[in-house]
Amino acid sequence: MNKPLPACLKPRADDPRWAPPLDVNDAVVRLETAGITDAVAEREYGQRTTWQLAEACLPWSRMFVTAVEPEPRRSAVLEYLSGISFSFSLLLCCLAMALFRFSLWGGDVSANMAAAVGLGTVSSFITTGGIVQAMARRGIFLISVEDGATAEAACWRWVRLGIFCLAASGLALLTLARFYTWLPAPFDLAAVAFHLSLGLLWLATGILHMLERNMWSAVATAVGTLMVVWLHRAWRIELAAAQVVGILIAAAVAFSACFFFLRDRRRKHGGCPRPQSFAFDTYIAWPHFLFGTFYYLLVFSDRLLAWTVPDIGAPSAVQFRGDYETALDIALFGFILQAGNVRSSTVAFFHKLASAQKQLGLSRRSVFIRQMKEVYARRSAGFLAVAALTSVGLYTAVAHTTLLTNGQSYTALIWALFGFSALAVALWNTSLLFRLAQPSDVLGALIPAILLNVVLGYALTRLGAYHYAAVGFTAGALLYAMLTTRSVLRRMQSIDYYYFASAS
Amino acid sequence: MTITDLIDCVRVTFAFLVVFGAVPCLVARISPGDRNLMSFCALAVRTSLFAAIAALGLGSMRICLPGSMLAGYLFLFLMLLWMAGSLEPLWQPQWRAALLHKILVFNENGHGTPRRLSAASGDRLRHWRIVREPAFLLSMFIAVAALSHSLQYVRFLNDQSYSRALSLQKLALGQPWTPDGSVAFLAPVVFLSSLDGATVVRFSGPLFMAVLALAGFAAVRGATGSSPVGLAAAAGLIILTAFSHSAELQAGGIALIFWLTGFSLWARYRWDALWSVALAMLIEPIPELNTVLCVSVILVIVFLARFGEATRRLLQASGTPLATAAIVCLILIPLHRGKTHGSQYNITARTVARITREFPRNTWLVVSPVQEVALTYGHGWHMELSEFVETYTVDEVRRPDFSFKFPVGDTFVFVEKEPLTSRSMASGLSELGPRFDPPMAPYLLRLNRASMQFQAARLLAAYRATHRGTEVFLEDQQLIVYRIRG
């Protein structure tokens, strides 16, 4: 054909998604849509019909090669910061502690009150952990399919369930505390108050985390902390009472933010909520619910074991161990630094997976699998390296301060640094397994880890001293890491299939 | 009697029924086997033996604690489930999927479940047979009669009870203790009821009396085939025990239960009979005279019933009168014994109980004779009255600048206005035995106790004269309790 190609069969500078026609039908459709009828084809291109014109142009049109634009991707630094954004609230609390010697929860209080706060905090995490995970699982999916209306309705339904669970567990906690005199009255009531208020805060921040609005969690924490400062310093209200009020204020701020963000999503996506089925929610979310609950059991079992070591001279059955808590908080700080790596590594892994898949045909599946195993191994080695650096750095830094005052605390710190490093690796594996829709593997690793943590920690604390609870925690975290690594390696053998089956 | 006594009684009874009733029932459901009263008794023996051995083992390592005991029971149930093959489905994904399916169905149809549940439980309730066996009725009356004393009196009538209470409390707190089989298997009752050893011993004694009646009945009925004879034997046993132990069944009485159970089980459950005997010996390695006497009485009754028609008829006829007599004995004998006060005034015991309830743990000190240790151990601190009067002098405490320097908030000094006397004290060394506590020695002789009380009264009077922070916490005809604020 001597005439230039019709514009609709050539790439356009302002249309990066233009693609060459697949076949004659495609070419004809484009020509007709561009207004090239049979008459125009004959008049301007010398072809009797649009079909003939298409057949003549097709080979030329197919020669155009369109550049494939790479998918936009956030930098690793941003992903890392996004990964640790959940801890901004915690950092604010640390800052408040340094400035005012108290924060949104925690501070210079009596031993019984410290035990009450500790007990309430742990119980709030364990009660709401599963609800938050289940809520996030459903919410993230609904938002990804642009069903903001259902996401909003589902979130509030989970929140109502969470409030019910908090109330029921709070009542159970109070009953057990009174029956077994874990704490003298009214400290058991204080424990329940912290349990309820912190539980509400975790529910709200869970929604914000799901919506990737962690800065608002930090804002809520800041508002709550300021309220505590005002009530305690200006109005001379007792610290614990001021903290409960402050936490409730923070929860209210966070829930308000949730309300507006969810409403915006609903308005943006339109539509109406699909019918809710609790049975379906249960089916989809039960592994995540169990994971959330068991994860916090694993993380906090050692505290409970340390606090409940029988001490015939102690004023109550539950004794807060300040030095042990300080050691673990230092190790937790190291864990937060490593946990940010989980998100960036997971994103990088699946980005690499997609790009490797695009480069390899079906006959090279074994090459693809091998490549992905190498990526996994490199990333895991990175975790270990970061863990070592973080642990050594933290230990060295702490050794030059007076944060820890006795050998037991240092022992606990060393064990906890190991334990949290193993936990970071386990979380990395957990993230991969959840992305590959294998939650049963995660639970299969978590349950034995908790059992080992509890059994070993119990035996060591009762036969030895309370700081040996960290040994149980480390053993549990190590087992969790090992079992999840084994599961990941097993799934890697057919990573192409699991990746396909993980989404639809 | 106060509401607190009643609540504590309910708690101990509940825990008792769970440990010695519900647990064997659960084991019966898990394990394959016969479903009759004797098989239940056999299982009760096994679970009691398990509890005793577990407590002894854990106690020797000083970790007989709620968590360890719970782990032990969980391990027991898991083993039983595994042996019964019930754990295999857990490893099958189909089982988990089927369980999930049931949950999903419940989630979808949950609104109908409460009505179905209430209908099902209603059906179950209708199917329960009210046990009308005379033996069960007798045991219930015996329990009520014995508990009526325990509800009124906090103090024990037998010194062994103090030792046992202290031993149990030390065991339950994971402290060093001397192994004592008669309290070891009560550790689960302590954990479940969340009460101290003294309270558990106080209320478990009457409950064991009821069980003893049942054991006696079962042994004789099994041997003679006659319920009235069994009833008579049970009642006679209770009468004998009431005279020897009042309403507080001691190690010998508890061991007697298992001797008799072994006797009952021998015909069909030989191994369990042997376990029962083993448990009896664990509780009381060397049977005391009373135990031998009771066993002998049972054997005689069996012989008379089996080999004499006239005596058999006589025994049958005497069942109801003897039962009545047993209940009356259980009510009157402790009352009579109580008049001689034993080793402790009831008001002393009640006051100590009140202090443990009202004051925060480990913030107070009780200065009194040794009996109060069993009531204060684990709640607060205790100082022997003998040590108190030996350490301080009147001239010393009279000084205005003097303070006792006890590291507690409150100190309670118990001074008996009428120092106690008791038969056991008069005999001096009659309480020597495996549970003898050396601190008891100074109080065994009346003269020593009276002089100590007098000296204590002088010390406190002198101290009060120059120190305002001292008040009378409680005073009655027999006792005065001083409270010194720290």
Next chain:
Amino acid sequence: MGKTSVLITTEGTYPCYSGGVSVWCDYLMRHLNDVTFHVFAITHAPSLQMKFACPPNVDSCVLHPMWGTEEPGTSESGFAEAHQRKLQTQEAVVASKFVPHFRAALPSLLSPDSKPDVLAAALVGLHQYFRNHDYATSMRSRVAWEAFLDAVAASDLKLDLHEATQCMRWMQRYLSLLAVQYPSVDVVHSSMAGLAGIPGVLCKMEQGSSYVLTEHGIHLRELYLALSKCGYSAQSRRFLIRFHHAVTRMNYHFTDVVTTLGEFNRSWQVRFGANPTKIRVVPNGVDPGRFYPRPSPPRKRPTVLTMARIFRLKGIDVLIRAAARVRDQVPEVHFRVLGEVADGDYFQECQKLVEEHRLTGNVSFSVTRDAATAYSESDLLCVPSLSEGLPYVVIEAMLSGCPVVATDVGDVAYLLNDTGLVVTPNDPNELATALLLLLTGPDAENLRASLARSALERACKYFTIAQFSNSFRNIYQELAFEQTTACLSQAAS
């Protein structure tokens, strides 16, 4: 003989979306009130609101979201029953009962020369399998994945792993129609030759129902257009075309009657495999009781009306460029675009174009519930579409006495037949010239009146609702009669 029962199947139209096909469905069901209808609508998301209320003769209306659900083919409400099927779907059962049918279907779906009979038989086998087994579990099984990869490797599609993953996930969604149990009906009437036609094939093969296919726009044509700008790789697009081509060919093969709106569509249908002897032209019809010439209120500005949902095929960007030229000659002209936004990105493009050409005072976007009044308030209707069938808006305008300027797409030229102005599609200049002719040309007012009169006459003669509904009533009765005859003769033999 009782009422005829008809299953209407739609995709992306009635009752959750507005548009010509939805209006057609609504008209069909409301005016054939002696027929019992069941509606099966494929939607793109589960959370859509119904835009049309079903008339009383609709017994059931099932919405099947193809996307946006966690598990394709599984209803989220009443899930316990679905879970029971999951329990029955073990790996061994999938391998022995599902995979053979799946393997039989794949070659037809992946090759350019599909065999409709083979494909239909395989789909029927899968449909019967899914009565008692779970769809998502089967389609996500490892054996299904391996079967798919084997089929792709055996075909000439050169998919890489990423494309294979994407294509299998698409297939999971598309074939979720096989997990639905369809009611027993006399006739299945599909509104397109694509996925919405699969129930027709299944009902025909399993129950002996008759199958009618009505195409408004040619499904494959519109698919080609959409794929040309979707950004997928060439192999993925090839997969989609082959898949939909196979389904379309199967639909054409099994249908008893194909109705089309005009000659333009008919030529495409024949090209894509329809039997010419089965094709009948049944143009759309509009209710003249609702759309009729009304006295027009006095207008300050000349008004050009466009009634269309805002998406690319409707050519709104072409209209805006034409409006710029018209505004240069007629500064006070008002271009009124009435229709919902179906493509948010495209709408933003149009708004940007309005700002670029400084047409903010001349172009307005909104929606209306009273289309009849809108025609009477306008000087003319402009249809700048790039692809159409037999657009309702043109018929409505013709009956309302509103002259029409439209692009020569689909059967628009046949529809207007010189009672309106027809221009080349995608040519803003030509469109502007035609609009100016009717707005400012010599004797523009008389020209508009003359065109309106002749258009009204033509529409009343050929394009009323009575003709439309009678045509389909006859088709249903004819098919029902043939069915009865076939049953009787089968019984006799």
